[in-house]
Amino acid sequence: MADINIGVAKEKVEAKGFLDLEVDPQLDLFNEIEKMKKEKNAIVLAHYYQEADIQDVADYIGDSLGLAQKAEKTDADIIVFAGVHFMAETAKILNPHKKVLLPDLKAGCSLADSAPPAAFKKFKEQHPDHLVISYINCTADIKALSDIICTSSNAKQIVESLPPDQKIIFAPDKNLGSYLVKKTGRDMVLWDGACMVHEIFSLEKIMKLKVRHPEAKIIAHPECEEHVLKVADYIGSTTGLLKFSQEDPAKEFIVVTETGILHQMQKSSPDKTFIPAPPDNGCACNDCPHMKLNTLEKLYLCMKYELPEIKMDETLRQAARKPIDRMLEISARYGL
Ligand code: 13P
Ligand code: SF4
Numbered sequence: 001m002a003d004i005n006i007g008v009a010k011e012k013v014e015a016k017g018f019l020d021l022e023v024d025p026q027l028d029l030f031n032e033i034e035k036m037k038k039e040k041n042a043i044v045l046a047h048y049y050q051e052a053d054i055q056d057v058a059d060y061i062g063d064s065l066g067l068a069q070k071a072e073k074t075d076a077d078i079i080v081f082a083g084v085h086f087m088a089e090t091a092k093i094l095n096p097h098k099k100v101l102l103p104d105l106k107a108g109c110s111l112a113d114s115a116p117p118a119a120f121k122k123f124k125e126q127h128p129d130h131l132v133i134s135y136i137n138c139t140a141d142i143k144a145l146s147d148i149i150c151t152s153s154n155a156k157q158i159v160e161s162l163p164p165d166q167k168i169i170f171a172p173d174k175n176l177g178s179y180l181v182k183k184t185g186r187d188m189v190l191w192d193g194a195c196m197v198h199e200i201f202s203l204e205k206i207m208k209l210k211v212r213h214p215e216a217k218i219i220a221h222p223e224c225e226e227h228v229l230k231v232a233d234y235i236g237s238t239t240g241l242l243k244f245s246q247e248d249p250a251k252e253f254i255v256v257t258e259t260g261i262l263h264q265m266q267k268s269s270p271d272k273t274f275i276p277a278p279p280d281n282g283c284a285c286n287d288c289p290h291m292k293l294n295t296l297e298k299l300y301l302c303m304k305y306e307l308p309e310i311k312m313d314e315t316l317r318q319a320a321r322k323p324i325d326r327m328l329e330i331s332a333r334y335g336l
Helices: 006-016 029-040 052-057 064-073 085-094 117-125 140-144 155-160 174-184 203-212 238-247 259-268 296-305 314-333
Strands: 042-047 060-062 078-082 099-101 130-135 148-150 167-171 217-220 252-256 273-276
Touching: 029 042, 029 052, 029 296, 042 052, 042 064, 052 259, 052 296, 060 064, 064 078, 064 085, 064 314, 078 085, 078 296, 085 099, 085 140, 085 314, 117 140, 117 167, 130 155, 140 314, 148 155, 148 314, 155 174, 155 314, 167 174, 203 252, 217 238, 238 252, 238 259, 252 259, 259 273
Parallel strands: 042 060, 042 078, 078 099, 130 148, 130 167, 217 252, 252 273
Antiparallel strands: none
């Protein structure tokens, strides 16, 4: 493939959200990406739900909190975010002077989409004496309307950091919200949003797996529905699930979250068996269609042309930064 000029590359990104270019199948993309990291002083941050090749080429793989913390601390000039849009946007909010790249701008999130800013603003106005805690899986507009951001690994501590009589709106994930209501005993007002991936796990199929693997531990992400969480032996963020799988003596695990995480579980515990929980459709495992929009080819092209880039309005960025800073401060206080 002949190289294209930057003007044509920008047009391609505008048209499709990514660089729709053929990549020479003879190229060793792992090598090329490593070379570009050094030449450009770039860091590749990847979420556990990315495809295995992307995880293998990443400098850091983590959950949403770990990725935000890493993005805040990095001294790289370019942050290449292998994840979804709200994650790359969070990195940009924390690093206004760095170039933040996302291999496919259309890698969105059904949970973030379930909170449209205008409707959420009205909802907030109906509860004027409430503070807003928003899960990091939301747009910058929702972050700007929030008091504190949380992730699944610090949500309990964030809720408990507020005075017991403080009224709280929790958005946008109703499943994580009701899990937290139970965990903390706080009666929060919940926004009615959910993740399309975690909402479709089949309890019936999980229980059938449990019959066939009676010794297996069921481990689940708190974005799952309540009836699924009820049967879980452990509930946690992706990093929490990975750590549990490493530390628990069980030899088999039924993993109720997006399947990308199985790559690290299998790598760090090759002697254990990880069974992906099936969704309520014909599939045997559950992939996030947004996360899986990124490919190694798109990652390579994005580093080569330094496109697509996350751009943000500065006023919005500053407003969205405050609740993220509060989250990072509280997390540091709890040693998270
Ligand atoms: P964590 O990795 O923070 O647990 O979040 C899961 C998720 O759904 C990210 O989109
Ligand atoms: Fe969003 Fe769910 Fe995909 Fe995570 S798994 S990016 S919450 S749609």
